[in-house]
Amino acid sequence: GNSVTQMEGPVTLSEEAFLTINCTYTATGYPSLFWYVQYPGEGLQLLLKATKADDKGSNKGFEATYRKETTSFHLEKGSVQVSDSAVYFCALHGSSNTGKLIFGQGTTLQVKP
């Protein structure tokens, strides 16, 4: 079945450091891929998405490229801020399922000033 695997956290970085959070997936067909973010005390929010191979999703300085050849959707940001501290979830929406999202286990990012 479909699944998503994320790098384990927590990830601790200094402000302005480069961020990569790895995400790989297993799916049949052509899934859509998402990154969601959960800030402390807040609900889950969509950060970015990509719906087909080689698409790049971007938002708030974050980017992720849908790589079908490596079944990956790694999240990157060139210069993190303290306000980026949150839990990040990679997820997929299968091309043949009923619409449910399959989530990775989440990666906690802590950015220190």
Added chain:
Amino acid sequence: GAGVSQSPSNKVTEKGKDVELRCDPISGHTALYWYRQRLGQGLEFLIYFQGNSAPDKSGLPSDRFSAERTGESVSTLTIQRTQQEDSAVYLCASSVQGYEQYFGPGTRLTVT
């Protein structure tokens, strides 16, 4: 406009009691989803409603769990005879079919 709302925000219950969790989706969203998030883990899909179609119940962990939705309105997730392993945050999301899901703030359930 208003987002997805859920109530209660927190619920503490004794083992063996029944609980009802409520979700108000965004107006016009035909699809509604329930997920469970255990501490330190990702979200697990529970159930999906799409319009008047039969719901996808494939994620419900046991027959103690059930959910209802009337048309495109409010949904209720019911857990009967709660167990300690049911302690989690229960998240509801809604969407226009095929588009991104918008999540509510969740209900934190603690079973003592």
